[in-house]
Amino acid sequence: MADRSQTTFQRSKEPLLKMAAQNFPELKNDLMLRAARGEKTERVPVWVMRQAGRYLSEFRAMRAENEFFKVCQTPELACEVTLQPIRRFQLDAAIIFSDILVVPQALGMTVEMVPGKGPSFPEPLKVPEDMSKLDKDVDVNKTLGYVFDAITLTRHKLEGKVPLIGFSGAPWTLMCYMIEGGGSESMSKPKQWLYKYEEASHQLLNILTKVIIDYLVGQVIAGAQLLQVFESHAGHLCPRTFHTFALPYLSIIARQVEEKVRAQGKEPVPMIIFAKGAHYAIEDLAQSGYEVVGLDWTVNPKTARHQTQGKVTLQGNMDPGALYASKEEIRTIVREMLEQFGTQQHIANLGHGIYPTIDPDHVEAFVDAVHSISEEINLDSKKKN
Numbered sequence: 001m002a003d004r005s006q007t008t009f010q011r012s013k014e015p016l017l018k019m020a021a022q023n024f025p026e027l028k029n030d031l032m033l034r035a036a037r038g039e040k041t042e043r044v045p046v047w048v049m050r051q052a053g054r055y056l057s058e059f060r061a062m063r064a065e066n067e068f069f070k071v072c073q074t075p076e077l078a079c080e081v082t083l084q085p086i087r088r089f090q091l092d093a094a095i096i097f098s099d100i101l102v103v104p105q106a107l108g109m110t111v112e113m114v115p116g117k118g119p120s121f122p123e124p125l126k127v128p129e130d131m132s133k134l135d136k137d138v139d140v141n142k143t144l145g146y147v148f149d150a151i152t153l154t155r156h157k158l159e160g161k162v163p164l165i166g167f168s169g170a171p172w173t174l175m176c177y178m179i180e181g182g183g184s185e186s187m188s189k190p191k192q193w194l195y196k197y198e199e200a201s202h203q204l205l206n207i208l209t210k211v212i213i214d215y216l217v218g219q220v221i222a223g224a225q226l227l228q229v230f231e232s233h234a235g236h237l238c239p240r241t242f243h244t245f246a247l248p249y250l251s252i253i254a255r256q257v258e259e260k261v262r263a264q265g266k267e268p269v270p271m272i273i274f275a276k277g278a279h280y281a282i283e284d285l286a287q288s289g290y291e292v293v294g295l296d297w298t299v300n301p302k303t304a305r306h307q308t309q310g311k312v313t314l315q316g317n318m319d320p321g322a323l324y325a326s327k328e329e330i331r332t333i334v335r336e337m338l339e340q341f342g343t344q345q346h347i348a349n350l351g352h353g354i355y356p357t358i359d360p361d362h363v364e365a366f367v368d369a370v371h372s373i374s375e376e377i378n379l380d381s382k383k384k385n
């Protein structure tokens, strides 16, 4: 893997800016890292999936000037978008602005972002023979180096305010888009592959797993301090197909990313698995090599806590729709959520990404409620003991 310690940015009309993926500013707020490692925290850390997005006017202004993938592929723009929610809210982590669909692009597929519709693949994989069109031997430094550059730049620009999360889509979720060709209620086409082309499905999942591992390792080398793997379409699987086509690959990713990061002389970072809809697999996910298991809004936190027996930290899981409630009601809902999770080994989040029509003032109310109420609960429990 090419030496990523020196990264250069061609900025408009400015000299080359050399940013090293080292000597990063000292971290001022390590709450997220401590919680992810299961260490004691004085309050519950909080971040929001898709915290950079259309619900922010400053994101809409950026997108009015720049096509979606141009933002992803231009480190200065991706960095700026990543910082937008950090400037607004007392969040405890930033997540690099990118998309999970950059991996199919690295495999040679064309992905367009159609306004008002979302991602679209003009030439999805229709039959297993179409896999011959993929560029299987991906050099992530060549095809995804712009994400690494964005991560390194953002680490410097964060000035240690909060840690930076890197991420990737998981093999099954990416397979869904590559075959379906975009978002879908049923994902019936990729599901058809699982039952008609089992061997080809595993071949595709293996190709994706290899690229995802290299991609995540590259993000850590570039400066990511946590990683999240999005298995956002686990909900289209059943227990049998999840245990056959998703869980084994998720476990390989966790274990090999750690192994390869160590092999490069770097300290492994905490990893988060978010398998939306896999409520039946929480115990298995807690033993699959991830420090944190993200829960969607359909899971009862008390049940998940019992199932995981303190082995992992839990992340989530307020219904994003609760952000449409009044600020007072949001506080009530947050208190109930925190009492269900308990204030240790918990990272507060939504049970999935934020919606584009959410009022940013309600996000601020959510973040502030997590902090103030978890501090209050911790202080109360100290007084009692």
Ligand SMILES: Cc1c2[nH]c(c1CCC(=O)O)Cc1[nH]c(c(CCC(=O)O)c1C)Cc1[nH]c(c(CCC(=O)O)c1C)Cc1[nH]c(c(CCC(=O)O)c1C)C2
Binding pocket: 049, 050, 051, 052, 053, 054, 063, 068, 081, 082, 095, 096, 097, 098, 099, 100, 101, 113, 117, 118, 119, 167, 182, 183, 184, 230, 232, 352, 353
């Ligand atoms: C984590 C993330 C993603 N994409 C984006 C982010 C935000 C990053 C950040 O907050 O900085 C930006 C991100 N990605 C996209 C947008 C909207 C682009 C725009 O309209 O400007 C944003 C802000 C485009 C996109 N990209 C995708 C969709 C969903 C399509 C569907 O299934 O219907 C969409 C709408 C695929 C995608 N992309 C991603 C996921 C996993 C997270 C999740 O489950 O929500 C998925 C499923 C990952």
